[in-house]
Amino acid sequence: MNFSSKLLEDAVAEFAKLPGVGQKTALRLVLHLLNRDKEEVNQFSKAITKLRNEIQYCKVCHNIADQPVCEICSSPRRDKSLICVVEDTRDVMAIENTNQYNGVYHVLGGLISPMDGVGPSDLEVDTLVERLAGNEVKEIIFALSATMEGDTTIFYLNKKIKHFAVSISTIARGIAFGGELEYVDEITLGRSIATRVPYENSLTR
Amino acid sequence: MNFSSKLLEDAVAEFAKLPGVGQKTALRLVLHLLNRDKEEVNQFSKAITKLRNEIQYCKVCHNIADQPVCEICSSPRRDKSLICVVEDTRDVMAIENTNQYNGVYHVLGGLISPMDGVGPSDLEVDTLVERLAGNEVKEIIFALSATMEGDTTIFYLNKKIKHFAVSISTIARGIAFGGELEYVDEITLGRSIATRVPYENSLTR
Numbered sequence: 421m422n423f424s425s426k427l428l429e430d431a432v433a434e435f436a437k438l439p440g441v442g443q444k445t446a447l448r449l450v451l452h453l454l455n456r457d458k459e460e461v462n463q464f465s466k467a468i469t470k471l472r473n474e475i476q477y478c479k480v481c482h483n484i485a486d487q488p489v490c491e492i493c494s495s496p497r498r499d500k501s502l503i504c505v506v507e508d509t510r511d512v513m514a515i516e517n518t519n520q521y522n523g524v525y526h527v528l529g530g531l532i533s534p535m536d537g538v539g540p541s542d543l544e545v546d547t548l549v550e551r552l553a554g555n556e557v558k559e560i561i562f563a564l565s566a567t568m569e570g571d572t573t574i575f576y577l578n579k580k581i582k583h584f585a586v587s588i589s590t591i592a593r594g595i596a597f598g599g600e601l602e603y604v605d606e607i608t609l610g611r612s613i614a615t616r617v618p619y620e621n622s623l624t625r
Numbered sequence: 626m627n628f629s630s631k632l633l634e635d636a637v638a639e640f641a642k643l644p645g646v647g648q649k650t651a652l653r654l655v656l657h658l659l660n661r662d663k664e665e666v667n668q669f670s671k672a673i674t675k676l677r678n679e680i681q682y683c684k685v686c687h688n689i690a691d692q693p694v695c696e697i698c699s700s701p702r703r704d705k706s707l708i709c710v711v712e713d714t715r716d717v718m719a720i721e722n723t724n725q726y727n728g729v730y731h732v733l734g735g736l737i738s739p740m741d742g743v744g745p746s747d748l749e750v751d752t753l754v755e756r757l758a759g760n761e762v763k764e765i766i767f768a769l770s771a772t773m774e775g776d777t778t779i780f781y782l783n784k785k786i787k788h789f790a791v792s793i794s795t796i797a798r799g800i801a802f803g804g805e806l807e808y809v810d811e812i813t814l815g816r817s818i819a820t821r822v823p824y825e826n827s828l829t830r
Contacts, residue, residue, distance in 0.1 A: 422721045424683075424714060425691045431676040434669045438654050447715060449643050453673060454680060454689070461677040464639045465670030468658060471636040472666040475659060484659075486630045509629060510652060516627045 421447070480551070482527040482544045484509045492516075492524055499523045501558040503551065505577065507531055507570075511563060523561070526551065531569035532576055540576055548577070552584045562590040626652070685756070687732040687749045689714045697721075697729055704728045706763040708756065710782065712736055712775075716768060728766070731756065736774035737781055745781055753782070757789045767795040 421443060423429035428450065435446035453461050477483065478490035485491070492498055492512075502523030506512055512525050528543045551557060560581065564570035578588060594612035595604055604612075626648060628634035633655065640651035658666050682688065683695035690696070697703055697717075707728030711717055717730050733748045756762060765786065769775035783793060799817035800809055809817075 422718055424695055424697070424717065425680065425689045427672075427676045427680055427691060428689055428714075431672045434672045437669075439657050440650075440653075445645075447718075448645075450673075450676065451713065451715065452644050453677060456677075458677055462674060464642075465674045467632075467636045467639045468655075469667060469670045471632045471655065472658060472661075472663055475630065475632055484630045484633055486632060490629055492629070508656065509633075510656065512629065513627055513652075 478527075481525045482529060482547070483512055483525060497522075500556055502561070503548075503557055503559070504561045504563050505548065506563050507565065515563060523559075528564075528573070531564060531567075532573045533569045543573075545577065545580065549580060552581055552586060557584075557586050559587045559589065562588070564590075566593055683732075686730045687734060687752065688717055688730060702727075705761055707766070708753075708762055708764070709766045709768050710753065711768050712770065720768060728764075733778070736769060736772075737778045738774045748778075750782065750785065754785060757786055757791060762789075762791050764792045764794065767793070769795075771798055 421432075423432070431450045431453075432443065432446045435441055435449050436443050438446075441449070453464070476485050476488060478485040478493055479488050480493040481490060483490050483492070487494075499522050503526050504515065504521060504523055505526045505528060506515070507528055507530060509527060512527065515521050515525075526544065526548050528545070528548075530538050530543050532538060532540055532543065552560070562574045562577070564573055574590060582588065592615075594608065594615070595601070601609065626637075628637070636655045636658075637648065637651045640646055640654050641648050643651075646654070658669070681690050681693060683690040683698055684693050685698040686695060688695050688697070692699075704727050708731050709720065709726060709728055710731045710733060711720070712733055712735060714732060717732065720726050720730075731749065731753050733750070733753075735743050735748055737743060737745055737748065757765070767779045767782070769778055779795060787793065797820075799813065799820070800806070806814065
């Protein structure tokens, strides 16, 4: 693209580095910011710099937090004997929004993915093992994506922690609520028949 | 959404103000920035603040520029007797990319749109009239969107400038190159028959 201004070109190039943002979208966003008040634009860039410079990660569960220990880990009402292992903070938010979970979390910070060069040492694995060594934990729930990377990570972590006296579970996989059978893929449908649950159990949501 | 951090929430809220960016996309972009180096994030926000604070608009054509008069207006190789009237800088870039136009531009900064509260006084209309009063201009080309707002703006501007001794034209409307007739809407197809051009003329691209 032929930019009429170097400043404009630089700003567009920076926006285009964001995932899923191409040159045209970047230009649209930058022109939108140009039409906003200077004060608002300063607030925008300050919020980002401040986040990057001042963000903390909870010492216990490694979730994004404003304090050294996050609200969930420091809450007396959460069940510390139950740890849900997730990939990142988005998964914590998704599970919190269900209002169905009262335990604590452990944020791995990614999934094992040799293709992307992510190995176990890049994730918060050692600290998970340390938490289990404390004897307070009774159950571990793996709530990872149902992908190759998620399965690999569960396989690896399971090997690491199976000698502890904790029960290990993964979240249920099957047909989504509201899902129509004819549109479900074969693997999910096949597995959901193999891992069928007694009717009474399925009613307790 | 339940954010675990106020800093994160603020940054997401700022991103979600951008057009076409919802809460989920904003969160994805913000988490991406969190994983980047501090230096890179500072560069990102500095590029935006710098653009907003230091940007200039060309005194002649009102296009975005780094100097008081933009490169196109100050170039001795451009034909100053031909002015192309466009909505914003994106249109200038689009036309420049064709390499078919050697005149100069006039950037209105928007289109007349009563629905959005944009009237003629919000656009660079008076400065266009001033440019025409200088007697140097021979032709005006309206290259505005083929929408209600674009047509209204052309109608208004035409009334304002028709007493000057300049020829007034609009860019040609019709079937796009590579377009298949059966997918073209009725209005475009109907008008393209009514405004048909001699075969010889259609060959000179």
